[in-house]
Amino acid sequence: MDIQLKLEEHLKKFHAAPFLFVGSGFSRRYLNSEDWEGLLRRFVEYIRPGGFAYYKSTAEGRLERAAGLMAKEFHQKWWDDEQFTDSREEFGERATDTSSPLKIEISKYLKEKKYEYGESTQNDIEIEALKKVVIDGIITTNWDTLLEQIFPDEFHKYVGQKELLFSATQEVGEIYKIHGCSMDPDSIVLTDNDYGDFQKNNPYLAAKLLTIFIEHPVLFIGYSMSDENIQNILTSITSCLSKEHLDKLQDRLIFLQRKDKGEEDTFFAGPLTINGNSIIVTTIKTNDFSLVYKALSKYKRKFSAKQLRQIKSQLYEIVKTSDPQNQIYVTDVEGNINSPEVQFVIGVGVASKLGEIGYEPIPIKQLYEDIVNDSPSYDYEKVTLNLSTFLRIDRYLPMFKFILFSGVAVEELDERVKKRLSEITGDSFITLTNRKKIGHIQTNCKTIEGLIEQYDEVGKVIEYIPLLDKESIDQALLSEFIQENMEILEYKSG
Incomplete structure (x- = not known):
């Protein structure tokens, strides 16, 4: 079987470059280090x-x-x-x-553990192939610095849960060392106390990683599918997903494993049970990992991961700052740029369309605030015509208010917006885990007041509101509750 060709064809299903999820088996293979x-x-x-x-x-x-x-x-x-x-x-x-x-x-x-060339010809071939892969980033539970040795300048490193959670990550050109790194001994997740702290924050980590798993293929190297770390992380991620979004994980999770003695190279799909839910994952079995790495090198893009991260990071800083010294300029390809103050020139789409709509870098958090407030802060027509852009940042952004008051006919909406509207149902906001709790919530809590009395955590109340019978929801109280807890958007908008 041609493993390289099979994986190349498989990856063509996805628009985004892969992420690697690297475990201890990777270090055993290339460093001969212990688990x-x-x-x-x-x-x-x-x-x-x-x-x-x-x-x-x-x-x-x-x-x-x-x-x-x-x-x-x-x-x-x-x-x-x-x-x-x-x-x-x-x-x-x-x-x-x-x-x-x-x-x-x-x-x-x-x-002190470094990869040594010349000790294994096969490993040398694989490492050289690995250096050429086109990926958006790496997640790892390993403590060693092998990945930094292989990719010395390409990726920005985040060490530990806290650094990852409280940083404005770009999800491209980055390594997430979620269990810490040997360069910072205090960051290592080693003892039961460390794991207790890790599990306490695991839902927040899962939320941070969720976009990666939904938008990218993820190749697991050095893990078995039964690995407890992987099971825990996937459980946290999948518990956040509805059936609709769980289906989108199908084919995105790829496990690379060594084949057993006497086995042929294989590439196959099969079920993986996580938290009682079965999802289809792809398994590759081969002893020549260079075939997989070569397949990952076929993805084409004009910028390296490092360059993409720098661009995204600088654009993020420009959009979030109120400093007028940061300038962004939109022009067509024939436009003349004379101002020395312009930091970024962006030309995307058709110039006439941009002129018709206008450009306004509205932070997502402010759109949420506008939805809750009675007085509009923005031109709803412009917001509506730009909804497809906002949905790429936050696919859960409520759109109905903007569309209703925009004057834009439904047939004029972007196809991606129309598709998203057709997908949204009440079930879109109920995870598979919470679906089992509908009877309990409707019987024991019944109303928003009941939820507030039952649960001290605001997050839990918000999570369970969609489980209530719609007829029992007091809309005025719901509006008041949302306005009083708008600070929760601070975490969402990171």
Whole structure:
């Protein structure tokens, strides 16, 4: 079977370039490094030689608990033992809790791991092919710096959940190290306490990654489909999706795995069960990963991922700032540009159409505020004629008010807007997980007041309002509730 050709054809279904989701198997393949349990077995030798089984059994098989137990004993050893004198001098001020010493030593060990050319001809071929892939970004749970070695200048790195959640990411030209990085020992997700914090914020991380999974094919390398990290992340993501959007994941998730001895190369689709829901994923089995990497290099675009990120980042800054020194200029290809103050020149679409509609970089958050307020802030005709652009930023943007008061006939709307209007039903705002709760909510809460009494979290009330019987929703109270909680848009608009 021609794996490269099959994957090339498969990727033609999608307009966006792929993301890679990289796990520990990737590092085992190219660095010959240990997996998580292997690392713990290596470092247990400092405190209880040959005694990892003790920690694992005490932790009832949970590696994060075993790591937490080890970290407590390693802490005392690290501060007392002469073999860690240099580490204490370098990192002592950064050892802020009992898990810090173990994280520091694991980080030092991993920082020394580099890919060495010449040790495996096959791996050399694969790494060279990997360097040429055309992708929009990488998500990884690995702590080592192999990806930074392979792509030294191409990707901007975000380390840990917090940095990713509170940054204006561009979703192109970026690496998301969601479990931390050895370059910052404190960021590593290692112990049960770390995993507790990670799981607490996991819904927010899932929301941040949701657009990537909906809009891009995602190639998993170095994970099995049963990997707990992957299952947890996919569960968080899919629990946010309605049936309509869950179907859009079909074919986008691709798992690259080594084939077993005696097996032929295979490329096939099959079901993967996540949180009780079955979705179709693609599995590639081969021992020559260069075939997959070469297929990823066939995607054509005029700018590198790094250049695209720089453009998107600068445009984002121009749009969000109120500083008049930041200038954006729209012209046709024959226009003359004389102003030295112009920072970006953009020519998109037909010039006459742009002149007819006008250009207004309205932040999505302000459109939401306009929907809630009684007095209009914008020309609704211009907003309506630009709805297809706004929907690319936020496909859930409510459109009905703008269309109703715009004077624009439905037949004049952009085809993408008409398609989106035809897709929207009451069920569009109900996830598969929440569908099971409709009976409970309608019986026990019944109204918005009932939801507010039952749930302290505003987010939960908002999530469950679509589950109420429509006849029981007091529209005046709903409007008041939305106006009082508009600050929730601060997170959405990131």
